[in-house]
Amino acid sequence: MKKPGYKEALSKLKMSEDFRERTIAMLEREQHKMEADGTLKGEIRMNTVNTTKKNKWAAWSVGVAACAVLAAGIVAWGGNDGGNVPAPGTNNGVVDSQQPAPPSSGKAVVNIDGVIEEVAADGKSFRVGDLWVSVTDETEYGIPGPNAPEASEQLVSKEFKVGNAVSGFTSDDVASGKVTAQRIYNNF
């Protein structure tokens, strides 16, 4: 009897009866998915590349934003003498006198601090935030004391202009919204 060959033996091996149906169904599912994705040959989406690009853009955006913040900080720090924007840390021109003064303030007590936003027609009062400050003939200018610089060298002027940075002291209640300054330490 003739021995069977490899071809005969392998021909009897049958794949699953539903292999073709299963495969065609799988291909149709894939085809629908590709249609939904809009994927065509040569246009297979390279998600990795896109993600990298996206990350790159995000990194650049964050970098540029950080630079912008730094630049704004530098401008605000050193360039607020010409503008009418309040200096950082000032709030409505009022310093809470109830709080203990920091050690570096020495004897000076400051409860008027900010940038002049409005000056009255007579030039004798001005507004810092919500606080109207008036000066009188009794108002003193500059920093007193044995180690203080000469009055002519101090950055204090008797002429108030919008945009000037001003700080001073009043014994009046700053919460009232209108005070008379006892002392103007600087106005420039």
Next chain:
Amino acid sequence: MQDLSERGEAARNAVINYSDNLVKVAFSYLKNMSDAEEVAQDVFLAYLQSAPVFASGEHEKAWLIRTTINKCKNRLKSGWFRRRAAMPDNLGELTRDEHTVLQEVMSLDVKYRVPIHLHYYEGYSLEEIADMLHSKPATVGTWLARGRKMLRSVIGGGQA
């Protein structure tokens, strides 16, 4: 470039025409019908996704077989696959002699087994097999001769 519906139609035709060939090629590599079917499905999926352009039906079949061989190689390389039982599992319909022949062919090293399959089952020439396996025709001839010799020594016949 084919549009998606043409590609789908071409892939379905390939499933109808070449499923048996691909599953058997994969079986000659993997010795297991379930794995062979999985690989064949992967190949048809690759066909749909990459939409290769063919000069002829033979070219198409050769591409499918080449892709099947590559996918089988990848699977054989994976650690989990190597740890699996290597013997064929669904040979219930074979006679004892057929079973013996198949077992002996499957016991050959894959380097001899696959050229034997492509030559004796698919009917490819040495040149065509060499092209599919990225080898030289003379090398394929050597593999075939050695494989035949090994089979002769175990099944005692000249036929593969």
